[in-house]
Amino acid sequence: MPHLHIKEFKAVTLPREVEGVHFDFIAKNLTKDDETLIAATVDGDSFFLVVKQDQKRVLLKTDKLTRPASITSVHKALLAYAKVAELEVLASNVIDRKNVHLGEATALKKIDFFAKSFPTDKEVRIEVGFGSGRHLLHQAANNPDILFIGIEIHRPSIEQVLKQAVIQELHNIMVLDYDARLFMELVPSNLVGAVYVHFPVPWDKKPHRRVISTAFIAECRRALKKGGTLELRTDSENYYAYSYQTFIASPKISLLINKNKDIAITSKYEDRWKKMQKNIYDIVMINDEVSDELSIEGDFTFESSSLTKEQLLRVHNKTERFDGGFIHFERVYELSQGFMIRISMGSFDRPEHLYVIVKDDGVKYYPELPLRSRSNLQAHQHLKEILHG
Numbered sequence: 001m002p003h004l005h006i007k008e009f010k011a012v013t014l015p016r017e018v019e020g021v022h023f024d025f026i027a028k029n030l031t032k033d034d035e036t037l038i039a040a041t042v043d044g045d046s047f048f049l050v051v052k053q054d055q056k057r058v059l060l061k062t063d064k065l066t067r068p069a070s071i072t073s074v075h076k077a078l079l080a081y082a083k084v085a086e087l088e089v090l091a092s093n094v095i096d097r098k099n100v101h102l103g104e105a106t107a108l109k110k111i112d113f114f115a116k117s118f119p120t121d122k123e124v125r126i127e128v129g130f131g132s133g134r135h136l137l138h139q140a141a142n143n144p145d146i147l148f149i150g151i152e153i154h155r156p157s158i159e160q161v162l163k164q165a166v167i168q169e170l171h172n173i174m175v176l177d178y179d180a181r182l183f184m185e186l187v188p189s190n191l192v193g194a195v196y197v198h199f200p201v202p203w204d205k206k207p208h209r210r211v212i213s214t215a216f217i218a219e220c221r222r223a224l225k226k227g228g229t230l231e232l233r234t235d236s237e238n239y240y241a242y243s244y245q246t247f248i249a250s251p252k253i254s255l256l257i258n259k260n261k262d263i264a265i266t267s268k269y270e271d272r273w274k275k276m277q278k279n280i281y282d283i284v285m286i287n288d289e290v291s292d293e294l295s296i297e298g299d300f301t302f303e304s305s306s307l308t309k310e311q312l313l314r315v316h317n318k319t320e321r322f323d324g325g326f327i328h329f330e331r332v333y334e335l336s337q338g339f340m341i342r343i344s345m346g347s348f349d350r351p352e353h354l355y356v357i358v359k360d361d362g363v364k365y366y367p368e369l370p371l372r373s374r375s376n377l378q379a380h381q382h383l384k385e386i387l388h389g
């Protein structure tokens with residue numbers, strides 16, 4: 001990830017505009033003095049830079065929760081802040097020019113893009129955790145009339161695929177840096193031709209992090225058109241057995257099972273497992289039904305509030321559980337006027353991490369609203385009750 005290793009951090013008065021970057025405010029962690037956030041906006045995309053301090057180094061880098069769609073925006077913001085605050089940079093991996101291919105990439109979308117207006121003019125196929133992207137790129141090149149949405153949480157893999165999409169001139173790929181389990185909740189019903197989950201992390205010790213779950217299967221069934229498929233491919237016998245049990249527990253289902261079936265393109269993982277002569281298992285779920293349209297009621301507004309520092313510090317580190325989900329108060333920050341909290345909330349297997357700004361003139365999520373999912377709307381109601389009493 002791009003970062004600057006700096007001698008010491010210096011705060012400057014904000015808001016101000018520097019070389020196309022709007023710096024809005026600084027947020028200081030109230031319970032740990034090793035973290036400061038700087039709110040930046042580049043080309044309408046808002047995110048935080050973060051100053052992290054350990055015994056050895058002070059780093060200025062990008063905050064993992066609010067990453068912008070374009071990596072060049074991060075580079076721009078890091079360099080602009082270093083310049084305006086006259087920081088002494090000891091080392092850097094930030095490039096002062098646009099990466100030729102990444103600069104041209106338009107395939108990376110933010111979750112807001114899909115939340116506001118999901119593309120529905122073509123058949124959609126989704127690949128969850130595309131890794132090196134071999135399968136996603138191969139499919140897109142061979143099916144130019146289908147829109148492929150690749151979802152990944154590993155940034156280097158995302159950048160590799162973005163570059164390849166530019167080099168191969170593929171215009172039918174969209175890439176999203178997001179948890180695929182949450183993403184599936186906003187996909188319109190009866191739209192998707194296929195969902196590919198190839199070699200997911202088995203998470204044997206943390207099963208709640210697995211992609212395949214009862215809820216994920218249900219969302220896929222809803223999003224798949226009649227005859228559409230959810231395709232799991234795994235080298236883990238344990239994950240295969242777990243997935244089979246989870247699929248078969250669904251109320252109505254058609255499954256195809258294969259062992260050591262060859263497919264047109266193999267991923268790096270698959271090549272490795274094949275060399276080790278491991279078995280490869282496929283479970284293909286075929287959706288036989290037309291689902292109801294997606295309908296989710298509610299909004300993410302707050303009532304105005306005058307919360308004090310003491311009240312916010314009192315909820316810090318607290319977890320509120322409710323039927324089907326939770327809210328955890330992770331961090332409290334002080335702004336020049338007001339406060340900000342970082343929370344995780346939603347369902348246990350698909351939580352979202354979010355910032356909420358608390359000022360006398362109002363409370364709001366920053367920089368974006370949570371994903372409009374049932375569990376998030378439910379969590380929001382509980383958050384309102386905790387904040388407003």
Ligand SMILES: C[S@@+](CC[C@H](N)C(=O)[O-])C[C@H]1O[C@@H](n2cnc3c(N)ncnc32)[C@H](O)[C@@H]1O
Nearest residue numbers: 129130131151152153154179180198199267269
């Ligand atoms: C073992 S790799 C397999 C990559 C690729 N499908 C292949 O066959 O080579 C699993 C990938 O899934 C991604 N991943 C894990 N959980 C995810 C989630 N909830 N949403 C999106 N991607 C996820 C990981 O970052 C990783 O790149």
